[in-house]
Amino acid sequence: MTGLDDLFAHANAARERAYAPYSHFGVGAALRTDSGAVFSGCNVENAAFPLGVCAETSAISAMIAGGERRIAEILVLGPGPKKIAPCGACRQRIAEFGAGARVHLADERGEVETFALADLLPRAFGPESLKP
Numbered sequence: 060m061t062g063l064d065d066l067f068a069h070a071n072a073a074r075e076r077a078y079a080p081y082s083h084f085g086v087g088a089a090l091r092t093d094s095g096a097v098f099s100g101c102n103v104e105n106a107a108f109p110l111g112v113c114a115e116t117s118a119i120s121a122m123i124a125g126g127e128r129r130i131a132e133i134l135v136l137g138p139g140p141k142k143i144a145p146c147g148a149c150r151q152r153i154a155e156f157g158a159g160a161r162v163h164l165a166d167e168r169g170e171v172e173t174f175a176l177a178d179l180l181p182r183a184f185g186p187e188s189l190k191p
């Protein structure tokens with residue numbers, strides 16, 4: 060398995076483990092770093108609703124814990140037939156580690172639509188913004 064099939068399989072496996080008892084909206088995400096390593100994550104909700112974490116954020120945490128920091132591409136897979144796009148906060152989190160990343164929105168059949176993160180989050184505030 061190569062390319063997006065690989066990311067889709069990882070996102071799908073993560074989505075099956077999503078903890079979403081409140082929204083019943085399981086999400087999976089899988090990202091590939093510049094080195095080619097793949098990390099995945101799912102949403103993890105909480106009875107204290109605002110504490111829930113998105114799938115993309117979980118995948119980024121796994122990447123950092125795995126010792127990597129550069130996102131080349133990330134695929135997001137929602138629960139239904141519709142493609143879903145990362146929420147605003149997750150776009151910002153992706154930008155921190157991959158301002159040039161490609162973002163793949165997948166549906167359950169594996170159909171994918173690809174965007175540049177820069178088009179989903181134009182004129183982003185990022186690490187460079189803090190430099191004088």
Ligand code: THU
Binds near residue numbers: 082086104113114146
């Ligand atoms: N969610 C994600 O995990 N990623 C997204 O891109 C959008 C939303 C989660 C958050 C919450 O657990 C559930 O989906 C419903 O909003």
